[in-house]
Amino acid sequence: MLKDIVVLNEKETRGGFGEGILEAGRKNPNVVALTADLLGSMKLQAFIKEFPERFVQVGIAEANMIGIAAGLTIGGKIPYTTTFANFSTGRVYDQIRQSVAYSGKNVKICASHAGLTLGEDGATHQILEDIGLMKMLPGMTVIVPCDFNQTKAATIAISEYEGPVYLRFGRPKWPNFTPENQPFEIGKAQFLSEGKDISIFACGHMVWKAIEAGRILEEKGVSVEVVNIHTIKPLDVEGILKSIQKTGCAVTAEEHNIIGGLGDSVAQVAARHFPIPIEYVGTNDTFGESGKPEDLLVKYGLDTPNILAAAEKALIRKKH
Amino acid sequence: MDAKSTTYLAGEIRKTALSMVYEAKSSHIGGAFSMADILAVLYEDVLHVDPSEPKMVDRDRLLLSKGHACSALYAVLGLKGFFPMESLASYGQDGSSFLTHISHYIPGVEISAGSLGHGLPIACGLALAAKRKARPWTTFCLMSDGELDEGSNWESFLLAPQLGLDNLVVIIDYNKIQSLGFVKDVIDLEPLIQKFEAFKWEVFTIDGHEIQEIYTTLSSAKAARNGVPKVVIAHTVKGKGVDFMENKLLWHYKSPNATEYQQALGQLD
Numbered sequence: 215m216l217k218d219i220v221v222l223n224e225k226e227t228r229g230g231f232g233e234g235i236l237e238a239g240r241k242n243p244n245v246v247a248l249t250a251d252l253l254g255s256m257k258l259q260a261f262i263k264e265f266p267e268r269f270v271q272v273g274i275a276e277a278n279m280i281g282i283a284a285g286l287t288i289g290g291k292i293p294y295t296t297t298f299a300n301f302s303t304g305r306v307y308d309q310i311r312q313s314v315a316y317s318g319k320n321v322k323i324c325a326s327h328a329g330l331t332l333g334e335d336g337a338t339h340q341i342l343e344d345i346g347l348m349k350m351l352p353g354m355t356v357i358v359p360c361d362f363n364q365t366k367a368a369t370i371a372i373s374e375y376e377g378p379v380y381l382r383f384g385r386p387k388w389p390n391f392t393p394e395n396q397p398f399e400i401g402k403a404q405f406l407s408e409g410k411d412i413s414i415f416a417c418g419h420m421v422w423k424a425i426e427a428g429r430i431l432e433e434k435g436v437s438v439e440v441v442n443i444h445t446i447k448p449l450d451v452e453g454i455l456k457s458i459q460k461t462g463c464a465v466t467a468e469e470h471n472i473i474g475g476l477g478d479s480v481a482q483v484a485a486r487h488f489p490i491p492i493e494y495v496g497t498n499d500t501f502g503e504s505g506k507p508e509d510l511l512v513k514y515g516l517d518t519p520n521i522l523a524a525a526e527k528a529l530i531r532k533k534h
Numbered sequence: 535m536d537a538k539s540t541t542y543l544a545g546e547i548r549k550t551a552l553s554m555v556y557e558a559k560s561s562h563i564g565g566a567f568s569m570a571d572i573l574a575v576l577y578e579d580v581l582h583v584d585p586s587e588p589k590m591v592d593r594d595r596l597l598l599s600k601g602h603a604c605s606a607l608y609a610v611l612g613l614k615g616f617f618p619m620e621s622l623a624s625y626g627q628d629g630s631s632f633l634t635h636i637s638h639y640i641p642g643v644e645i646s647a648g649s650l651g652h653g654l655p656i657a658c659g660l661a662l663a664a665k666r667k668a669r670p671w672t673t674f675c676l677m678s679d680g681e682l683d684e685g686s687n688w689e690s691f692l693l694a695p696q697l698g699l700d701n702l703v704v705i706i707d708y709n710k711i712q713s714l715g716f717v718k719d720v721i722d723l724e725p726l727i728q729k730f731e732a733f734k735w736e737v738f739t740i741d742g743h744e745i746q747e748i749y750t751t752l753s754s755a756k757a758a759r760n761g762v763p764k765v766v767i768a769h770t771v772k773g774k775g776v777d778f779m780e781n782k783l784l785w786h787y788k789s790p791n792a793t794e795y796q797q798a799l800g801q802l803d
Contacts, residue, residue, distance in 0.1 A: 246666075267666065268666075270662065270697075272689075272693055273689070273692065273693060273696075275689035275692070275693065277651070277655065277685070277686035277689055278655045278658065278686060278689035278690050278693060279655075280655070281652060281654070281655020281656045281658065281659060281686065281690070282655055282656070282658050282659035282662060282693075283659060284645075284655075284656045284659060285655070285656040285657060285658060285659020285660040285661075285662070285663065285673075286659040286660075286662060286663045287659075288595075288644070288656075288659070288660055288663065289659070289660060289662075289663020289664065289666075289667060289669070290663070290667070291663060291666075293659075308649050308652075309652065309655070309686065311649075312646060312647070312648070312649045312652055313645070313652050313655070313656055316646055317638055317645065317646055
């Protein structure tokens with residue numbers, strides 16, 4: 215049951231990345247870190263302290279960073295590029311497309327401050343299109359972990375996977391509820407509850423909001439299946455199908471434009487294999503703005519009540 | 535260094551590239567010809583590479599960033615035995631791995647390029663990897679002049695001296711013509727030497743068609759591990775070797791017809 219999930223503490227997912235890259239670095243001497251002048255924001259201090267010779271400061275030059283990372287892989291290293299999600303993707307899309315994805319390079323593009331919860335820095339920095347941009351690239355793996363512990367586990371797991379990866383996480387302190395030192399299986403959906411009435415598929419920060427909404431639904435007697443789709447690509451088609459064939463309706467929740475994000479991916483599975491009513495929670499073809507993270511989630515319709523409303527709508531559509 | 539055999543190789547590169555471009559009805563022969571002598575010197579006498587082992591760990595890396603001029607690189611790789619020459623017949627044909635922008639699927643080719651401004655950042659990564667791993671290889675990046683319009687290159691020009699990448703040699707094929715205009719009219723690069731000097735690079739200027747000069751400069755740039763990256767500005771002639779192509783904007787994109795092909799081949803023989 216969702217009510218049994220315990221919040222261990224509140225921590226930044228980017229902090230999980232910082233701990234994860236340190237541990238990945240200890241496990242594998244080929245792991246190197248690059249940053250475009252954001253080492254503090256990316257929580258790289260501990261890694262740099264322990265492995266100063268495996269760190270590259272490229273300056274505020276993201277295109278160069280992606281190219282250098284591609285070059286480093288040819289030398290056998292596993293480069294982790296680090297900057298904000300906006301500068302990790304949109305700014306350098308062609309570099310990623312040609313020099314990393316098409317070339318099949320083992321580059322790990324690690325992106326913090328994704329989505330609205332970046333907060334006060336506003337629309338220029340709050341990318342809400344990056345999941346779509348990255349999932350469209352052939353061969354690119356796209357991972358959006360839900361909390362500190364999972365981000366740490368994912369950061370370690372990608373060092374053991376050969377191929378280009380986009381790892382997306384965020385800035386604010388957020389409920390940390392998944393187990394410490396958990397195994398992380400790329401491409402495998404995480405079922406947080408079992409239910410038979412409705413599926414809620416979420417990623418990143420919105421997984422916690424989905425749990426909150428699910429708890430309320432449970433109290434109302436609705437049997438909810440909350441599923442953490444931490445890997446947008448490759449998508450766990452089998453897991454999604456198994457869920458929707460049982461529940462018959464779904465809600466998707468993501469801190470991203472509903473055009474091109476998690477919701478689209480889930481809907482494609484449904485459309486191709488098992489059409490059901492789906493409601494989307496996410497930003498809708500809009501840029502963000504400056505504000506406190508929680509306030510922005512409310513304003514843009516990404517809060518717990520929005521998931522609840524979407525679920526009720528999906529349940530009604532299922533009946534008709 | 536045998537200037538005669540290198541000159542012969544450069545001629546063979548031009549003839550092979552010309553035939554490939556003619557048969558495929560593709561373009562960019564002017565930019566292939568302008569760098570043919572540089573490629574001949576690199577593969578004859580400068581690069582530590584082994585056609586029978588193209589992935590040899592400590593090979594020198596040549597990154598062709600001006601990927602549109604790939605016909606000349608494919609040609610020299612074929613002539614040097616990286617793959618059978620017959621396979622070049624598929625260049626630009628359906629199903630071929632010999633794409634008309636350079637493809638990393640071909641033995642001896644380090645990177646795919648086509649979208650410009652990619653080679654130098656990758657070259658910096660390769661040079662940095664060699665530094666950090668204490669490997670002996672030198673990374674060469676052959677770039678076009680028009681390509682210097684791309685901002686990503688200048689991120690690399692800023693950073694490479696900071697990282698002390700003295701195992702990196704950039705060669706600019708300065709043929710003065712880009713896609714649809716003269717470089718000086720599109721974005722004038724001058725004063726180019728001073729730009730690179732201000733960026734703390736060691737700058738060499740050569741005639742990109744003088745075999746001996748190319749060899750002397752590239753080999754000394756390769757040998758000097760003095761803490762500073764090197765850039766070789768090679769003054770070249772677009773379409774070099776065929777009089778009606780030389781310095782003509784037309785031959786960036788034009789594909790030769792049968793008459794032009796025969797005329798050009800005659801001049802190159």
